[in-house]
Amino acid sequence: MKNQVLVLDSGYIPRGIVSKERAFTLVMKGSAHVVETSPTAKLRSAGGLEFDAPEIIRVNRYIRVPYRRSKTVSRRAIYERDGYRCVYCGSETDLTLDHVHPKSKGGTNEASNLVTACFPCNVRKGSSLISEIGYSITRSSGELRDIPESWKPYYI
Numbered sequence: 001m002k003n004q005v006l007v008l009d010s011g012y013i014p015r016g017i018v019s020k021e022r023a024f025t026l027v028m029k030g031s032a033h034v035v036e037t038s039p040t041a042k043l044r045s046a047g048g049l050e051f052d053a054p055e056i057i058r059v060n061r062y063i064r065v066p067y068r069r070s071k072t073v074s075r076r077a078i079y080e081r082d083g084y085r086c087v088y089c090g091s092e093t094d095l096t097l098d099h100v101h102p103k104s105k106g107g108t109n110e111a112s113n114l115v116t117a118c119f120p121c122n123v124r125k126g127s128s129l130i131s132e133i134g135y136s137i138t139r140s141s142g143e144l145r146d147i148p149e150s151w152k153p154y155y156i
């Protein structure tokens with residue numbers, strides 16, 4: 001994770017990971033703001049100035065994630081299934097969706113690959129596989145069971 005910067009969209013939803021250099025470029029271009037800087041790492045600009053290296057940036061736009069029609073579910077449906085709690089720590093605030101198997105490693109947007117995670121857990125997890133960093137999912141089943149009728153309006 002050394003040279004990686006988490007990218008949030010304007011809704012503070014984690015959208016990806018870029019290199020520190022790329023993040024710095026986005027910020028310099030005015031396309032993103034720094035949310036969190038590294039306490040240690042520095043970046044040197046072309047003009048020789050030193051900057052705290054970003055660790056989290058937020059881009060200025062809301063990123064719509066393209067969903068495939070059939071197998072994906074809405075954010076709300078996942079929250080409903082997980083009882084509006086982070087599956088990692090049980091927190092009920094700052095909820096986001098997390099890809100159990102990261103998209104960067106081939107994970108999909110299918111319900112079986114999505115869980116409710118609070119923002120701090122999501123950030124900590126980054127694009128790591130949960131087994132790599134010792135997280136475990138407390139929910140008993142990773143599979144979406146038969147979908148309740150009430151969720152169907154939320155399917156995209």
Ligand SMILES: [Zn+2]
Nearest residue numbers: 086089118121
């Ligand atoms: Zn959590």
